[in-house]
Amino acid sequence: MQLSEEEEDYNLSLSKFESMLKTNKVLFFDSEEFEEIILHYLDMGKTALAKKALKLALDQHPKSTGLKLVQVEMLIFEEKLEIAEKLLNELYAIEPNNEEIYIQKANICSKRDQHEKAVEYLNLALEFTEDYADVYNLMGMEYLFMDNLEKAKDSFIKCLEEDIEDQSALYNVVYCFEFLDQNLAAITYLAEYIEKNPYSEIAWHQKGRLHYGLKDYQEAINAFEYATLIDDEFLGAHMEKAKAYERLRKYEEAIESYNRTIELDDATSYALLRIGKCNERLGNTALALQFYNQTVHEDPLLDKGWIAITDFYVRQNNFQKALFFVNKALAIDNQNKQYWKRFATINKQMNLFEEAEFGYRKAVEFGDxxxxxxxxxxxxxxxxxxxxxxxxxxxxxxxxxxxxxxxxxxxxxxxxxxxxxxxxxxxxxxxxxxxxxxxxxxxxxxxxxxxxxxxxxxxxxxxxx
CATH class of the missing domain: 1.25.40.10 (Tetratricopeptide repeat domain)
Incomplete structure (x- = not known):
């Protein structure tokens, strides 16, 4: 894939800087190059390199407001709030119309749990910024901290009006709708969003999730289908689609979707378990048993796997086998109330009443x-x-x-x-x-x-x- 000119310059700056560190030669970078290098190392979690770059940057550009704001960001990250605040006040005296100063002041207030004050600073930032989306997103987060979900929702919606591609804001909007128990309103909002951005697999997926929550499984499947048409490797959408098919008792379609998740990633114990359940409901008992065995092999700590294989043998009236597997489960986790209840029920079926009584006693002891x-x-x-x-x-x-x-x-x-x-x-x-x-x-x-x-x-x- 061909890199853009901007990306090539960025990579060149990084290579040049790292070469300088190796040779101990001091090379010149403009202040914007330094900002990108420092933020790159911060994003990578390489704080020591970010600090080294910042020191060299300030040596070369001691009056750069942009670099000093990066310094403020690093100080806030290190919880040195008073030093950061002092530096911000100095910068404010020089550039009172710089929106980044207000954003960092809001960041300090947020760190101090002064979220209302943070919102005040962010409102000031809106007067000077050209990046409204970023400020609205930050404002939404502050309202979330205050548990004001209505205002948070409004802020994230405004963010999306400015930047329709902001996926984190989209997730947060849906979260607010759901928390406020406004699922139908969320579906309406997503339908309007999709009209403007029809190729957003995230929006289709979230719409499907909401329909699923309302037990409207066919509509959920339709939405998940669109999500997987846009991105055939969208693991979550394939998984949710499988669950919806299962709810509609379309077990063959469910198996197909679960199998797709296994193709995309390593087999999960959950997918194997559900394929087993679907096969059992289709009457494919041998296949069901095969998948149950794979489930407990994949994740011996998954209680649902052991319960599935135990219940399978109970339904087959093969109590000896059922007891064998529930004992294996208890050997792994002997404080699981569901295992003990099944241990009791199986022993009762086998007329082993003292063992059954012991099982029920242990089930209650562990919270049943x-x-x-x-x-x-x-x-x-x-x-x-x-x-x-x-x-x-x-x-x-x-x-x-x-x-x-x-x-x-x-x-x-x-x-x-x-x-x-x-x-x-x-x-x-x-x-x-x-x-x-x-x-x-x-x-x-x-x-x-x-x-x-x-x-x-x-x-x-x-x-x-």
Missing amino acids: TELDTWLFWVDLLLFLGEFDGAILTLLQATEFYPESNEIEYRLAGLYFMTQDTTKAKFHLSNALRLNFENYILLEDTFPVVWAKKSVRNYVEKHKKQ
């Missing part, structure tokens, strides 16, 4: 507070005859589900079983109040209790109230 987990665990404790443990577990569960009739019926039955009639009646009253029709739970779970005439009479009496 789902109601069904508590109930499965308690029912196993009941089966194992551990009534006191079951009562303690249910009382713990009431902290999360104080209005659960299923917990109350079980507590009532357990207290009847342990001869604590007062507590039994208290919990039975609660259960009947919460859901009278579910008294069948007491009858099914505690037939010995239900056999007592006094219990049936208590339920019947409650019905008449």
Whole structure:
């Protein structure tokens, strides 16, 4: 690719400067050349070289405002705000109409969390600048710091009106719309933006994302299609398109898009997992299993991969294999509540009740507070005859589900079983109040209790109230 004359001059200046450093010969550069060299090294993170270039630059051009402003920028970067501020005040006395002075003053205020003051300086900069886009962009960022999303949005929109190609401003506009829960307005804005800039793959991609969020999957696919037509290597758009196809149950199209992401980059565990899921839904079980295995091989720490392969074997009623894989997962992460719940469920299916009880206990220990987990665990404790443990577990569960009739019926039955009639009646009253029709739970779970005439009479009496 042929370089422009400007790019050639720029590269020549850099080569000339680096040659000078190697030979220790002092060569002359004009002040603008020095500015470009210094900013190049700053962008590359080569601060030491930037400082060396700045020193040589100021030696050759001690009165250059541009170089002194670069010096201010470096001082701000190094958090030397007071020195930077002093130098800016000196420059202001010489060039009060230089917009860069106001921009750097705003930068110092921003560093000090004085964001309103920063906006004031940026408004002053607008009076003198020719680069309105840059100032509006900076203003938008200050409003973001102040959590004023409406004004931030307006600033980024003004930035795009000045420079329609500013991608960071475009992302920020969409972010503001989304944060303000104005997704439909965002779609309208992007449609207007696309009319002016139809080949912006970023705009099409963002439009697709917004449609996806609104569950308008076909419109999302249409937008992602445009994004990938403009840039066939737009990985994110191919991935989002695949997800939208999956939502529409167009699994073959989804697989095609996921495969495209793998062609563009190394296979990700997420893409492999989704291809596996799509194949399973198409009935291609052998292929699905192949991709699940690839997923856990690619990323052994991805819990969704282990869960997918475990659940696959559960659906096949191959509990031995399912247990094998969930144990492999637990060997990698033995504090994962989802692994422990599956460990419990599989052991329960295999009639290994003590192991199942242990699994539910560990699931709760590591943060599983789902109601069904508590109930499965308690029912196993009941089966194992551990009534006191079951009562303690249910009382713990009431902290999360104080209005659960299923917990109350079980507590009532357990207290009847342990001869604590007062507590039994208290919990039975609660259960009947919460859901009278579910008294069948007491009858099914505690037939010995239900056999007592006094219990049936208590339920019947409650019905008449």
